[in-house]
Amino acid sequence: MQAAGLVSLLALMLAPAVAVTQNPRPRQAEVEASANLDADDVEPVLQRLSSLVSSGFSAHDAHILAIQIAAQPVRTEETHMIGVTFAGHRAAIRVVVWKDDPQAYNIYFFTAPDLAAALNRAIAAHMAAVGK
8 A cells, every 4th residue: 555545544544533513612711713715725724833833733744634634524523632832832722624515614723812813824824825
């Protein structure tokens, strides 16, 4: 099996359980950064997230998460937890993905206020760069 196929299979096997709620909410001390993304924007946004943090979510991790999100069944919600270091402090990111259809995703990042603000700026920069 080719390495890319093995990585894809591993990502699918490690995918979190699916739960349907459609209305994720921030928990206490969390702030939301979110975006409605086309399928081709998911990995670039995740790559921008990986460049914001000093550890805990690498470019490779962004790629694996993008594979997991692409494999997510339509009309389902999945939650992914990420522990990172941002601006010298540990932070948790709760990534909630609602897949509307095969090419449309609502992605919510719930995290510390300073990281959420940086992520909202990164999402806006990506969307501007691709003319959306």
